[in-house]
Amino acid sequence: MFVYLDNSSTTKPYPSVVRAVTRAMEADFGNPSSLHRMGLEAEQLIKEARSILARSLGASPKEIFFTSGGTESDNTALFGVWESRKRQGKRILTGSVEHPAVLRACEKLEKMGAEVIYLPVTTQGILDMEAFQEALNEDTILVSLMHVNNETGAVMPIGEVMRILKQRRIPAVFHTDAVQSYGKLDLDVRSCPVDMISLSGHKIHGPKGIGALYVRDGLVSQPFLYGGGQESGFRSGTENVPGIAGFAQAVREQWSEPETRIARITQVKDYLLKQLTETITDLSFHTPADSAPSVLNIGFVGCKGEVLLHMLEQSDIFVSTGSACSSKKSGSHVLAAMGLSKSQIEGAIRFSFSEDNDINQMDYVVEVIRKAVTSQRRLRKAFAKE
16 A cells, blocks of 8 residues: 655645646746747736635735745745845844744844844744743844744744734734645635745645745835846746646645545544554654644654654655655754654654545554554664663
């Protein structure tokens, strides 16, 4: 049986997405900036896609800008706000458990003169609101916090952050990386008026290499890329028409029956958690109860997560030990920030789900994991005695 449980890293494109991408490459291959019919047809595809993404966020089409993915969207937001507001203040607030696309950008901003405060999280991996309140001051020009953590599924209180910013009348720009929450949790800028939102196509069964950045109308932010002035001058470079078409189709699919899809994912996640808890001893749980439906992070005490990963792979079960963007580096900065021990971090496995998963698959996963954990623990005990 083939079981793919690494959907936070990337998802399998919907068949309709593949068709949309292929059609755009074969038939709508004109340059959207060209004035002839082929160019106008490609431009129309982009216009329709922009409207589809805007509706999914309760936004206006003019507030949606296409990028090459979540990383570019994050970088565009952070560097763009810095360049436009660095004379008003130097302080930037972000979380200690952010994606590397934000953390590495913040490290660069520090070298450029920014004062970056990396906010701590609770043992549940949720933003420490008291620390946020203490760090927030009149010099703060930007707050960048992810909506859902990619390793644990913890949901950050972005609504509460917005409320505090308004209450204290801090004119900082609020950016959220919604790459892991888009299509899984409600995010409507009419009810939660954040200023900038990063999105990625391949996390919702769309193509890789395409993303988007929502920028609230009226917000001044400097472009990150310069050139031909595409995307209303905000993001130069010939648009990735096939990617944009595929992204839009993925959004159509995700928003067709969202409640049914989320209920299915939640059922599968809850079932796996229950079965693992009843079947295997000495587990540590790194995903809070009130988390996103798509992620479950569990530590198998006495095991190495990377070894378990490869043992499961031999049975065609695909999981991860953390973020794919930093999986080749030692340890998880997210789990470390939560105060977990080295052994807990080493034994952690992330299961991430999509609607392609079902209960039968989870029964198979539990049985394979049980054997793998038993085998690894037995070996480690044997070596410890020698």
